Amino acid sequence: MIEKRAYRRFKTKVLITTVYRDKSDRIVTDEAIFSEDISRGGLRIVFPRQLPKGKILDLKVFLFSDPIHLPAHGKVAWSNKKQGLQLTSVDNREKPGEELFWVGVEFIDIDPFTRDRILRWIRKEFDLKEV
Numbered sequence: 001m002i003e004k005r006a007y008r009r010f011k012t013k014v015l016i017t018t019v020y021r022d023k024s025d026r027i028v029t030d031e032a033i034f035s036e037d038i039s040r041g042g043l044r045i046v047f048p049r050q051l052p053k054g055k056i057l058d059l060k061v062f063l064f065s066d067p068i069h070l071p072a073h074g075k076v077a078w079s080n081k082k083q084g085l086q087l088t089s090v091d092n093r094e095k096p097g098e099e100l101f102w103v104g105v106e107f108i109d110i111d112p113f114t115r116d117r118i119l120r121w122i123r124k125e126f127d128l129k130e131v
Contacts, residue, residue, distance in 0.1 A: 075108050
């Protein structure tokens with residue numbers, strides 16, 4: 001199989017907050033979203049709803065073991081239903097009809113400080129010399 005990705009992905013969880021406008025142009029904030037993986041070019045998040053390709057997101061990336069959040073902008077590259085998983089309540093009962101989605105987000109307009117901080121964090125977490 002030929003790898004199509006521009007950057008190597010690293011399977012890890014980071015905490016994300018997203019802010020975007022919905023179809024009615026209302027501002028929507030989703031907190032406590034977790035990534036499935038991260039790369040120098042973006043991340044894959046687990047999201048409570050499907051987002052359209054091209055949707056612009058304002059992100060706050062919280063790298064565990066790093067005391068500050070990193071602001072970034074992202075564009076939805078793809079969004080697919082996450083097979084076999086649904087949202088659950090606090091007592092672990094499934095909430096019927098509330099599915100989860102994988103959403104691929106490409107970093108856009110990311111400032112050099114944020115990109116550098118993410119790359120240094122990946123190198124440290126995965127004990128790498130280069131990313």
